[in-house]
Amino acid sequence: MKKSNFLKYAALFVFVVAIGFFAYVVHASKALSYLSSDPKACINCHVMNTQYATWQHSSHAQRAGCIDCHLPRDNMVNKYIAKARDGYNHSVAFTFNTYKNAIKISDDGAKRVQENCIACHASLTSQMVKNADANHNYDDPSVATGRRCWECHKGVPHGKVRGLTTTPNNLGVKEVQ
Template sequence: MKPNKFLIFSALGAFIFAVGMFAYTVHASKALSYLSSDPKACINCHVMNTQYATWQHSAHFGNATCVDCHLPRGDFVDKYIAKAVDGWNHSVAFTLQSFDHSIKISDDGARRVQENCISCHASLTSTLVSNADKYHTFDDSSVDTGRRCWECHKGVPHGKVRGLTTTPNNLGVKEVL
């Protein structure tokens, strides 16, 4: 039994169309940029412009990128699992416009940031832990309990992200050279 030529060409055309649509979607969404550690990938969706702009003027600029603070450090697999989960959640929320415009970090994201603060500032946090009875209430072995670093250090690294005076005259993201 010979296959119908129309059916073969239709299937081939549908396959080529699907591949083309996939390639266009990857290009239009800048999907490959999310595999990098470039902070500009975080501003592909314009919701994060203020966070990016305030980070550019923070003490962390040049020392830590979005990935350094917001994703697990060290384990390659954990990092890309977190990136995939966050990416999926963000793409659904931004596509469906189902996010709160006052963006707040998730519990899992807050845990990761707290672990990274303690990890990067280990010499400082060890001093704080030894003086915890005087000033801080977190213990180094369990970062899920006690105070978060940003409870006191609110302006690090994003400043007053959603204030009217955060980035005056900010008409978009500008490069700091």
């Protein structure tokens, strides 16, 4: 076999192996599931089991999935930009084990969740804004004027427990029939 033919076949072999490896990684990581709205995509990484289990036992489980609360709802471009940014940050944190036992939402993520809480519960929140002076003592320095919904509603939708090893009701993934 000529040297040039050998290089062509070797290059083709390396290319086929690379494509096979890429397909394996996509399959093993369930990468395509991240394009869906299925909440099970959020537990592809074992560290999210706590959040998934507590969500399953919440009032939101029947009405709102992960993306309904955690991703922008204004348009698809913003949704997928946020999904890509969060996915990248999560994959880096999970790969290099740089996350803490009690996972905390990022400032950007918290802003999105707050906006979605207000949007979904608009009839309630509009009345709260009208009655804000009656319900909040802004003269008290311990009360922030920019409060987030979960500061009062601590158990919604992930329960009060934040540690990865201390989740009540975490009996595994409950299959919905």
